[in-house]
Amino acid sequence: MKYKSRRQFIKEFGLGALGITTASSITQLKAFNAAYLNNTANTFNNDYKAIVCFFLNGGNDSFNMVVPRGNPEYDEYAVTRSDLAISQNELLPITPVTSDGKQYGLNPAMTHLHQLFNNGKVSFINNVGPLIEPTTKITYQNNSSPIPLGLFSHSDQLKNCQTGLPHVRTHFGWGGKMADMLNDMNMNQNVSMNISLSGTNIFQYGQTLVEFAIDPYDGSPGIDGYDPLASGFNGQRTEGIDLLLGVDHPDMYKKTYTDILKRSLDGSIEFRAAMDQIGTLNTFFSDNRISQSFKRITEVIMARDILGFKRQIFFVQMGGWDMHGELIDSHERNLTVVDNAMNEFVNGLEEIGMFDAVTTFTISDFGRTLTSNGNGSDHAWGGNAFVMGGDIKGGDMYGAYPSLALGGNYEIHNGVLIPTTSNDQYFAELALWFGVSPGDLSTLFPNIGNFYDTGSGMAPLGFMNL
Incomplete structure (x- = not known):
């Protein structure tokens, strides 16, 4: 049929x-x-899936997020981090399902994520970052391994983690390209499957699809004063806008702009009408932009059938992670916001019965130096991330957690760590879960073959139920 x-x-x-x-x-x-x-x-059918990209903009000091807790590993950490080290007795202990024989703990600000980890709803990806091919300390030092473009640069590494292409500069994101591949699964061609709570971004920019940007508080407000049901001044303004949009411009650029504006208005009206029909979400969400972004995502997912979506990609950006100074206090404040938002998001998704269908993952520009600059840390390379959802293999850590000792096997200078896990592996597993075929992974991530055999039938890292 x-x-x-x-x-x-x-x-x-x-x-x-x-x-x-x-x-x-x-x-x-x-x-x-x-x-x-x-x-x-x-x-x-009920084959709905969503991924949520949570971008920690600025470079998360993630080796103060997941910390070695046992000895001698903690002692190495404390010596290397000096004034940036968290006290051993303050760490929240975790016991990963798959043990490497070492003990780990979470930042004391991550009380909810600690519980979510223990309940199998969160896992960590260790020392992950952009690589073109597997790279060791020796191959880095003798220049026999190519390294990502613009290493340690915010602008370049922001692009690297959102495009999945560390070897070239491009403005097409891997989320956008994935949406291009899978958009035919959706019945709605008026509202993009890429919903951004943080405006324009590279991650969701595809060849044919871009983001549909909404506001955490106001949803999709459209053009100020444009209201098809208004009378008086706003009614006249709306009528005037409709007349302008109805002009058939011979100029190609004017016509293109007008067509885009028409589609945007159509999408905004359809989106608002759909959101008006959802039920009440009872879960409490804190009154800050990050928590409210995740509340809005939960509400959009509630409208999935009204809007005709089987696949959706969401994007949330949180700034303030470039902590060259006052790291301990600032990092704790940021992690507290993240911790509360993730717990609220889980509660909201469980309220609407959609936790198993949604996977949230974090990315950041880069990790940060293990060494202190006196009051903070500087730009580095590898770092830790987390994934959260009902269809992950939770309560575990994936990828090798490196030694944090200066002079260690992956430390190249000032506490900069070469990633032991590539972004390609991390992102490819999310893409497979979302519905991308193994044969299409190389279109998204051309270097994936350097880290993973796409024909193996195995998972790149193993953190998703595939």
Whole structure:
């Protein structure tokens, strides 16, 4: 049986001829959604998945996030970190499912993530970062291994972690390219499957799809004063905007801009109408932009069937991680915000029964130097990340956790660590879970073959249930 696309259904329902920027559009759209859901009730199955990219912008000092707790490893950590070291007795102990024979603990600010780890809802990816090929201290020092472009640079490493391409400079993100591959699974071609709570970003920028940016507090506000149901001044303004959008411009650039604006308005109206129809989310979320971003994501997921989505990619950015000074206190404050937001997000997803369908993962520009600059740390390379979700193999650590001693096997200078796990492995496993075929991984990550046999049938790292 061939199913109608959402666009076809809109047209047949009578909204296609005028678009949905008319005064009666919201009323029509609500009726349309009811009919649409009835039409697809037996055909739109429950194979919904979402990934949430949580970008810690600035370079997370992640070796103060996951810390060796036993001896002699803690002593090495304390000597190397000096004034940046967390007291051994303050660390929150964790026992990974797969032991490397060493003991670890979490930053004391991560009380909720500690519990989530113990409950199998969070895992950590150790010393991960951009690599072109497996690199050792020797191959780095003798220049026999190529290294990522712009190593230690914010602008370059921000791109590296969002494009998955450390060897070239490009503006296409691996989330955007993945959306290009999988968008046909969705029935909505008016609202992008890429939803950003942090505006324009590289991660979600694809060849055909880009982000649909919404605000954590206001949702999709559209054009100021544009309201198809308004009367008076705003009604006149809306009518004027519609007239301007109806002009057939002979100039290609004006026409392109007008078409983009039309689609944006259509998408905004459809999105707002869908959000008006969801139920009440009872979970408490803190009143800050990060927690509210994750609340908004939860609400958008509640509207997945109304909007016709089987796959969605979300992006949240949190700034303030470039801690060249006052690291201990600033890092604790940031981790507290992250910790609360993640716990609230889990509670929200569990309330709506969607925790198993959503995987959240962190990225950052780079790790930071293990050595202190006097009151903070500087730009480095490898760092730790976490993944969270109901379909991960939780309560564990993946990838080798390196020695933190100066002069160690992966330490090259000033406490800079060569990654022992590549971003390619980390990102490829998320892509496989999301629905990308093994054969398409090399399109997203051209260097993946240097770290993982895509034909092996095995997982790149093993942290997802594939």
